[in-house]
Amino acid sequence: MDLQFYPLGDQAVILEFGNIINPTIHKQIQVVSNYIEENPPDWMIEFTTAFTTITVFYNPEVLFYKEVCQELSHLLKNIKWDEPNEYRMIEIPVCYGGDFGPDLIEVAKTNGLTTDEVIDIHAKGEYIVYMIGFAPGFPYLGGMSEKIATPRKATPRLKIPARSVGIAGTQTGVYPIETPGGWQLIGKTPLELFLPNQEVPSLLRAGDRVHFTPISLDQYMEMEQTRS
Amino acid sequence: MITIKKPGLLSTIQDLGRYGYQKYGVVVSGVMDSFSFRIANLLVGNEENTPAIEMTIVGPSIQFHQDSLIAICGGDLSPSIDGQTISMWRPIFVKKDSTLQFGESINGARAYLAVAGGIVVPYVMGSASTYVRGKLGGLLGRALQSGDQVEIGNLTELSKKVMDHLHTNGPAKWFVPFYKPINPIIRMLKGHEFDLFTDASKNLLINETFTITKEADRMGYRLSGPKLMQKEQKDMLSAAVSLGTIQITPDGSPIILLADRQTTGGYPKIAQVISVDLPLLAQMKPMDQVRFQMVTLEEAQHLFRKNETYLTDIKRAIKLKYR
Incomplete structure (x- = not known):
């Protein structure tokens, strides 16, 4: 494994595990971040994970950069790399098409498919949550089939409704909060992804596996009502 | 309790920020100028991370419904109480039913109003x-508005002593000395992608003057000036960014990420403003000019500790004065 340390400013250090997105690097990151989560060093403020990196935030009043690197190197020696990586499987119900997925037809046309085929391909996939970022609770998902890849819209929408499911290039994702964006919208989930009043404020965490389950508009309405 | 009579341009309730949740994509927020904020709290006997009001260029008008102890630090936005100019950087006794107002912006961009006991919000x-874009924190997740009323918390023992002292002996004659630079030089560290930039661009970053554009808010400042180009345009994977990260957008403009930055970014990081200079940057506004100077990580972290020692000394001095 080619693990590198480098500073992010004077209050954080980045551990880089490689420079490509793949499940092996992702697994290494999960193993380390699970260990840090369970054994947080007392000098650590917090940590975040991304596609190929873990970033550890610290207080330079307590430790200097070099000392933090030493501490982390020491900590990494305790890691059991070949332990099976346990993960959560999360089902996300999606009502595809219609008003919720105004771009479903465009995605189908772009790929020479019917809308049902697009839904089928999207819902069959198993997706890895590589990281959470960009917006609270927003998952960067890997594993979408190239068969439904669709470029972003030429003109971004000013408002994408919260809980919309979209495609941008070979990525798929769900918008936790209303934001502007250029994603192709194919559906909407009744689940909240950002939960500001819960201890873990995000439905999804890095390392989770995600499945999308198609639901009807009636089911969507029912689930949305139950939620509120 | 206090009532916001006029909100000013952008007044929000802030503390040192929301740490521990960046892994869930939750933006840190918090004060832009942590130095002024912490001193303001110390001056009124609060813990230094007590919620206070951050105001921007045009300050609010606030009525106090109880005798209060306040301090205002940061940019000089001409504070006055019932028409009488008041000093910044020192504790001030405010009589019940008085109104605090602000006038002309003399220098800086942001001022902090700390109230003994703190501003009480969930x-x-x-x-x-407050993270306004995410409708999170502060008062109802938004900036303060006319008519808003917020409670003031319980006073610490120290706050009570400072307040009694000012009540009996009149205004404090001392103040905290502060650093008020004109066109400051902002010190920075090399970012991880520094060497992806051309030598010409690296030199421009270090030697040229940049101007803060109108796109300057709590999320970040976009700068105008010479364009900084990479040797070859490379796609980057999104990774963590932090307070003070200087990213370069594809058109070659720097953006300095500040309090309300997203947790991750996908643009190359050319440099990083050192922590102790972030408060200076927070006091700069559109059209202000900025120059950069490169320092080492060791220097930055020694400066960090020096700054912490300074704040500890102030805290100790206030405790001694009012014991």
Whole structure:
């Protein structure tokens, strides 16, 4: 494994595990971040994970950069790399098409498919949550089939409704909060992804596996009502 | 209790930020100028992370419904109480029913109003900081508005002593000396992608003057000036960014990420403003000019500790004065 340390400013250090997105690097990151989560060093403020990196935030009043690197190197020696990586499987119900997925037809046309085929391909996939970022609770998902890849819209929408499911290039994702964006919208989930009043404020965490389950508009309405 | 009579341009309740939740994509927020904020709290006998009001260029008008102890630090936005100019950087006794107002912006961009006892709002994910875009924290997740009323918390023993002292002996004659630079030089560290830039661009960053554009808010400042180009345009994977990260957008413009930055970014990081200079940057506004100077990480972290020692000394001095 080619693990590198480098500073992010004077209050954080980045551990880089490689420079490509793949499940092996992702697994290494999960193993380390699970260990840090369970054994947080007392000098650590917090940590975040991304596609190929873990970033550890610290207080330079307590430790200097070099000392933090030493501490982390020491900590990494305790890691059991070949332990099976346990993960959560999360089902996300999606009502595809219609008003919720105004771009479903465009995605189908772009790929020479019917809308049902697009839904089928999207819902069959198993997706890895590589990281959470960009917006609270927003998952960067890997594993979408190239068969439904669709470029972003030429003109971004000013408002994408919260809980919309979209495609941008070979990525798929769900918008936790209303934001502007250029994603192709194919559906909407009744689940909240950002939960500001819960201890873990995000439905999804890095390392989770995600499945999308198609639901009807009636089911969507029912689930949305139950939620509120 | 206090009532916001006029909100000013952008007044929000902030503390030192929402840490521990960046892995869930939750923006840190918090004060832009942590130095002024912490001193303001120390001056009124608060813990230094007590929620206070951050105001921007045009300050609010606030009525106090109880005798209060306040301090205003940061940019000089001409504070006055019932028409009488008041000093900044020192504790001030405010009589019940008085109104605090602000006038002309003399220098800086942001001022902090700390009230002994603190501004009371519910904590969300361990912080009172307002993140307006995410409708999170502060008062109802938004900037203060006319008619808003917020409670003031219980005074610490120290706050009571300072207040009694000012009540009996009149205004404090001392103040905290502060650093008020004109066109400051902002010190920075090399970013991880520094060497992806051309030598010409690296030199421009270090030697040229940049101007803060109108796109300057709590999320970040976009700068105009010479364009900084990479040797070859490379796609980057999104990774963590932090307070003070200087990213370069594809058109070659720097953006300095500040309090309300997203947790991750996908643009190359050319440099990083050192922590102790972030308060200076927070006091700069559109059209202000900025120059950069490169320092080492060791220097930055020694400066960090020096700054912490300075704040500890102030805290100790206030405790001694009012014991």
